[in-house]
Amino acid sequence: MASSTTTFISSTSFFCRKVHPKSSLANLKHKDHEHILTSSFFDPTAFTLKSSRAITTTPLGLRRLPPSRVNCAAASPSSTLPAALLFDCDGVLVDTEKDGHRISFNETFQERELGVTWDVDLYGELLKIGGGKERMTAYFNQTGWPAKAPSGEEERKQFIASLHKRKTELFMALIEKRLLPLRPGVAKLIDQALGQGVNVAVCSTSNEKAVSAIVSNLLSPERAEKIKIFAGDVVPRKKPDPAIYLLAASTLGVEPSRCVVVEDSAIGLAAAKAAGMKCIVTKSGYTADEDFLNADAVFDFIGDPPEERFDLAFCGSLLEKQYVS
Structure with a gap:
């Protein structure tokens, strides 16, 4: 019968290992499988998620977990550095997204009188598309191009580029004012x-x-x-x-x-x-x-x-x- 493992989680850096129930940390041997640490493995007694900006921790959380879970221990200082x-x-x-880029896009649309506004939820969906120009192009292709937009493919690319240039200017003004x-x-x-x-x-x-x-x-x-x-x-x-x-x-x-x-x-x-x-x-x-x-x-x-x-x-x-x- 499989026995459980123990998860050790510290409030500082840590790495993950899958540990055989009968193994000790001193006798661990290498295997060709790597385990991934995500917040789903957090012991609720050690980490209580309040929001993306607030986490309450205890110095050390201990809990018995099923054998399918991952054993995490405080990482020792490493001499290896990334290149x-x-x-x-x-x-x-x-x-920057919600109160920076989104606001700058909307101000640009308003200046050009395009009749377009990206609300918080819609912009969250649009972020699945990488790149501001690509984001606008996909949106207009799906919802219809504004009446003031040209009809030709090359002209539309120039239209999108001009919108993005103005949006970038507005966004940079926010950054220069250190508002974010x-x-x-x-x-x-x-x-x-x-x-x-x-x-x-x-x-x-x-x-x-x-x-x-x-x-x-x-x-x-x-x-x-x-x-x-x-x-x-x-x-x-x-x-x-x-x-x-x-x-x-x-x-x-x-x-x-x-x-x-x-x-x-x-x-x-x-x-x-x-x-x-x-x-x-x-x-x-x-x-x-x-x-x-x-x-x-x-x-x-x-x-x-x-x-x-x-x-x-x-x-x-x-x-x-x-x-x-």
């Missing part, structure tokens, strides 16, 4: 990586000017000088295609398997995994209910002490394949 730490922008660096803050822990993790000589890049489907404005204005010009940006139309196919992550690895001169990606959406996760990279998901307002079963780890945010969820050492630990019986 590159790659961040998505919107929803990862800043929770960095998410918790972003600056900390980037500083840890830069301090250890790890390549840092931002890989986004958003317009390059908008991403650069976020990095420069919110992360500081000093950090921005050390961060490579891959954004917008730098690749022909947007996420979930892996092209932007493969371009980043190639440009930085690193192996994709040595890269760790921080994403917030299912399409971003799909892009990172298709590129052969490790991927940590930090859920954002629009993505909390998406399917992240393929992620290497899932958190509500990166976090600063004393509310830190993970750090650079944890990112490195993902590269050290933890295979155990």
Whole structure:
């Protein structure tokens, strides 16, 4: 008869292992199967989800679980470092979508008198399409093009490009006024990586000017000088295609398997995994209910002490394949 296993969860960094009921942590042996940590494994006695911004933890949670569950233990400091730490922008660096990009799209539609408004729920659905120009094109193809839009295919592409250019200008004004803050822990993790000589890049489907404005204005010009940006139309196919992550690895001169990606959406996760990279998901307002079963780890945010969820050492630990019986 199978016996249960014990789950150890700390409020700091952790990794996951599947443990044979009769094994001890001291006698674990390597096996060629890797287990994924998601919030679904959290012991409710150790983690109580209040919202995407608030989690209450106890110093250590212990609970007996069925043998099919995963055994998680506090990760020891790792000497392994990623070759590159790659961040998505919107929803990862800043929770920009609802009160940033959506507002800027709507202001653009209003200025052009298109009679279009994207409410919160509709925009959440549209986010399943990577890229602002692609998002508008898909929406108009489905609902009908505005009366002021041209009829020819090439003219419509120019029309969409002009809308997106104005939307980007409005969005950048929000960023320059610092009306949208960095998410918790972003600056900390980037500083840890830069301090250890790890390549840092931002890989986004958003317009390059908008991403650069976020990095420069919110992360500081000093950090921005050390961060490579891959954004917008730098690749022909947007996420979930892996092209932007493969371009980043190639440009930085690193192996994709040595890269760790921080994403917030299912399409971003799909892009990172298709590129052969490790991927940590930090859920954002629009993505909390998406399917992240393929992620290497899932958190509500990166976090600063004393509310830190993970750090650079944890990112490195993902590269050290933890295979155990």
